Structures are given as structure tokens and as C-alpha cells.
Amino acid sequence: MDTLKILLGATVALLLGALAVSYQNSKHATAGDADKEKAEILLKIEELRLEQEKMKMDRERLAQEVASRPAAPAAEPSQIAALQQQIVDLQSEKEKAERDAETADREAAFVGGKMLEGRDQEARRARMIRDALLIARVKEWVVDPKHGNFATIEVLMPDNVQPGATLCIRRNTGILGRLKVGEISIEGAIANPLGEFSEAMPQAGDELILEPPF
Numbered sequence: 001m002d003t004l005k006i007l008l009g010a011t012v013a014l015l016l017g018a019l020a021v022s023y024q025n026s027k028h029a030t031a032g033d034a035d036k037e038k039a040e041i042l043l044k045i046e047e048l049r050l051e052q053e054k055m056k057m058d059r060e061r062l063a064q065e066v067a068s069r070p071a072a073p074a075a076e077p078s079q080i081a082a083l084q085q086q087i088v089d090l091q092s093e094k095e096k097a098e099r100d101a102e103t104a105d106r107e108a109a110f111v112g113g114k115m116l117e118g119r120d121q122e123a124r125r126a127r128m129i130r131d132a133l134l135i136a137r138v139k140e141w142v143v144d145p146k147h148g149n150f151a152t153i154e155v156l157m158p159d160n161v162q163p164g165a166t167l168c169i170r171r172n173t174g175i176l177g178r179l180k181v182g183e184i185s186i187e188g189a190i191a192n193p194l195g196e197f198s199e200a201m202p203q204a205g206d207e208l209i210l211e212p213p214f
Contacts (some may be wrong), residue, residue: 090211125212126173132209135160135167139188141202147209151191151202161189167208176200179208 139152155161161181169176176199179191
């Protein structure tokens, strides 16, 4: 039973109660007054009934309007599948972008580490060349087209300069080239170049050292 019927029933019950009371009071009132009051109560009951009918009709009309509205078209299976595939593709692209970014970070760190390591090795090499013990010094660089170029050297540490020994030509913190010791005398020694000199030719005053353990 809906709320409207409950309220209407309660109202009718009250009106009927009032009608009964009026009937009891009619014993002390005139017949015309009783009939008039009875007619008023019956009129109110009829008005309530009509109001109930109107509300019922309005409710039924509203229900019909709602039922007659066209339903939203359901998505086609192909459309649902396409949307699901788009979601999968977007997720795959996101994961690929994350992997690419991670790989780029690792590569950047690796390259940066190699660069630092390379600079460290170069600095270490330059330091070892600079700190190497001075063994001899070039007195003169002789260019002889007939017998080949050679250097006359001043021996500073005879114990380390023996025939056949290899000495490096130090200039600043780099090695210009290498010489192989030949004849040794009291005046000094003769040394022949090992390979070509690509940057510059030896000259008087260049320092000779034993090759550092790079």
C-alpha cells in the first residue's frame, strides 16, 4: 500500500469520526444544521477522492513518459574491442617510453663514467710522465740522410742507460717518441729513433726517461 492511500484512508477515517460526532450532537441541534454539516463532510471526502484520482493519473502518465523514452544505443562489440585495444596500445607505449628513459639514463651514466675514467687515466699518465726520474738529456738531434737520423745524448744516470735500452723523450707532460741506446762513451751516447715522430722532431734539451708503467 503506497503512502498516498494511507494518508487518504486516515483522512477519511477522521472525517467519518467527525460525522459520527456530528450525528451525536444532532440530537441537541436542529435537523437542518445536522444535514448541512453532513453534506460538508461528504463533500470533503469527494474532494479527497478526486485529488487521489488526479495524482494517480499524473503518476501513470509520468511512468508512461519514462518508459517511452528511447534507450541509449548499446556499444557494438567491435567498438568495445577497439577501445580495449587502444588501452592496451597506450599502456604498451607508456611502458616502452619508461624503458627507453631508463636505458638512456644508464647510457648517459656509462658514457659519463667513461669520460671521467678517461680523464682520470690521462691525468694519471701525465702525472707519471712528469714524476718519472730524469735519466739523460738530448744534446743534439742529427739529421743524416745517408745514415739516418740519430740523437747524441748526455747520460745523467749511467746505471740506467745501457746499450739497447729504450728511453722516452719527455716534453712537458707528454712523450714525444722513443729512442734506442746504441754506442756509449765517456762523452755520452748515441740513440736511434724507434719509429717516426708525428708531432715534432726531437731537439736539444729534451729530457729522456725510462718508460713509466702505464
